[in-house]
Amino acid sequence: MSDQLLLGTKKGLLILDRTGGRWRARPIAHAGLSISFAAKDPRDGTVWAAMDHPHWGPKLARSRDGGGSWENLTQLAYPKGARFIEQHLPTPDTDPDPTKAPTKYKDAALLKVWVLAFGGRDQAGTIYAGTLPGGLFTSRDGGDTWELNRPLWNHESRGGDLFAGDATSRNQWGGTPAAIAYGEFVPGIHSILIDPRDPNRMHVGVSCAGVVETRDGGRTWAGCNRGMLNDYLPNPEAEWGHDPHCVTQCPGAPDHLWQQNHSGVFYSVDGAGRWTRVSRNDVSVHFGFPIAADDTDGRTAWVVPAKGDSERTAIGGGLFVARTTDGGARWDTFREGLPQQDAYDIVYRHGLDARGGRVCFGSTTGNVYVSEDRGETWRCVGNHFPPIHSVRFA
Amino acid sequence: MPYVAFTRHLQRFFPALTDGEVPGATVREVIDALERRHPGFASYIVDETGRLRRHVNIFVGDEPIGDRERLSDAVAPDAKVYILQALSGG
Numbered sequence: 001m002s003d004q005l006l007l008g009t010k011k012g013l014l015i016l017d018r019t020g021g022r023w024r025a026r027p028i029a030h031a032g033l034s035i036s037f038a039a040k041d042p043r044d045g046t047v048w049a050a051m052d053h054p055h056w057g058p059k060l061a062r063s064r065d066g067g068g069s070w071e072n073l074t075q076l077a078y079p080k081g082a083r084f085i086e087q088h089l090p091t092p093d094t095d096p097d098p099t100k101a102p103t104k105y106k107d108a109a110l111l112k113v114w115v116l117a118f119g120g121r122d123q124a125g126t127i128y129a130g131t132l133p134g135g136l137f138t139s140r141d142g143g144d145t146w147e148l149n150r151p152l153w154n155h156e157s158r159g160g161d162l163f164a165g166d167a168t169s170r171n172q173w174g175g176t177p178a179a180i181a182y183g184e185f186v187p188g189i190h191s192i193l194i195d196p197r198d199p200n201r202m203h204v205g206v207s208c209a210g211v212v213e214t215r216d217g218g219r220t221w222a223g224c225n226r227g228m229l230n231d232y233l234p235n236p237e238a239e240w241g242h243d244p245h246c247v248t249q250c251p252g253a254p255d256h257l258w259q260q261n262h263s264g265v266f267y268s269v270d271g272a273g274r275w276t277r278v279s280r281n282d283v284s285v286h287f288g289f290p291i292a293a294d295d296t297d298g299r300t301a302w303v304v305p306a307k308g309d310s311e312r313t314a315i316g317g318g319l320f321v322a323r324t325t326d327g328g329a330r331w332d333t334f335r336e337g338l339p340q341q342d343a344y345d346i347v348y349r350h351g352l353d354a355r356g357g358r359v360c361f362g363s364t365t366g367n368v369y370v371s372e373d374r375g376e377t378w379r380c381v382g383n384h385f386p387p388i389h390s391v392r393f394a
Numbered sequence: 395m396p397y398v399a400f401t402r403h404l405q406r407f408f409p410a411l412t413d414g415e416v417p418g419a420t421v422r423e424v425i426d427a428l429e430r431r432h433p434g435f436a437s438y439i440v441d442e443t444g445r446l447r448r449h450v451n452i453f454v455g456d457e458p459i460g461d462r463e464r465l466s467d468a469v470a471p472d473a474k475v476y477i478l479q480a481l482s483g484g
Contacts, residue, residue, distance in 0.1 A: 108443075109445065
């Protein structure tokens with residue numbers, strides 16, 4: 001079990017410690033600055049915060065003394081020549097006639113660090129960052145330097161090697177509406193899963209493309225979206241264009257992957273070889289953003305369903321968490337300790353975490369709840385936090 | 395030599411930053427000189443393509459710079475350069 005929580009919020013980083021059976025927040029770090037994601041490296045204890053500053057640009061901060069002091073890092077940046085094919089939100093005002101528009105290329109600049117992930121147990125210093133506009137970056141030296149993963153950036157599903165010249169294939173990665181506030185309609189990498197058995201095997205979740213996999217440490221990548229259904233495409237079984245909101249993996253049974261997608265909850269028992277939709281609209285488990293997997297039991301996962309997809313609030317004014325313990329055949333819903341009237345909370349994709357039987361989530365309404373019994377009953381940790389972007393047990 | 399004045403908000407990240415003279419005949423050269431004095435500073439003002447960040451403004455005298463892509467605006471030796479942030483959000 002973990003006795004520490006890291007909350008990435010719109011107004012800074014909150015570290016909560018569990019002492020005497022209560023969770024207490026320390027004074028906020030990076031006060032006033034938006035933190036898109038925060039997590040602790042389990043290998044060396046470094047605390048990482050991704051700062052999402054609207055004026056000064058996205059930056060990383062790291063603390064090697066548990067959050068006492070911080071170092072701001074500016075090295076994560078796109079290399080010269082990194083380009084992408086411009087896309088527009090598919091609405092008549094932003095993209096009046098997409099069939100006639102010539103292909104336009106844009107130079108990539110970092111818009112947001114959306115997620116951080118730490119390499120294998122024996123890969124000291126290896127850290128991954130997923131970004132808008134759809135880059136996967138790797139650091140091998142604890143974050144001092146970062147390199148764009150070019151095989152994924154240059155993937156044929158994105159138009160091929162745009163460093164070398166014009167597109168050689170059709171771009172099939174869509175933009176994510178989550179990017180619009182940054183002035184671009186570009187894809188984003190929000191989930192990075194490193195297989196604990198073999199750190200050269202990784203899965204990456206992309207909005208709006210789907211899941212991609214490498215088995216050779218990032219030298220080659222392939223889509224793995226078989227079985228995915230995309231309710232808003234003319235062909236729901238298209239290879240690309242899927243919108244995973246969050247993808248996660250059971251550390252103790254890494255062939256078990258879970259995905260809260262725009263089009264429901266999906267589950268794989270064969271390392272994303274094939275996905276099966278397991279959401280159950282009769283108990284309102286369908287739309288939502290976050291998903292958390294159990295540490296050891298691959299069949300167990302938690303979601304915080306939302307009324308989707310145009311409203312994006314708690315369903316019926318009551319907040320609840322759903323848990324399956326049998327791979328999604330049955331979902332149980334738990335409401336004890338959660339508000340059941342006038343609740344409009346929405347939980348973002350990184351706003352839910354589970355560790356050692358404890359589960360925690362935080363909403364954009366600034367409410368944070370913890371369960372000590374695998375999600376069955378809940379206790380409020382605070383009601384007046386800033387909007388929560390990420391929740392991670394340290 | 396041009397005189398550069400900063401929004402005080404940048405001192406949060408660069409405590410040693412103070413208004414004063416900075417060499418440079420263009421805005422780009424002034425930013426480059428500031429980067430040499432304060433490593434990492436340029437990344438707060440421009441992105442990695444060299445574009446001025448969306449919510450940052452630079453004035454030379456009373457006028458906002460015209461070239462936000464390459465910062466090629468000329469800076470006279472007696473000019474005053476202001477580096478500002480557009481306050482926004484909630």
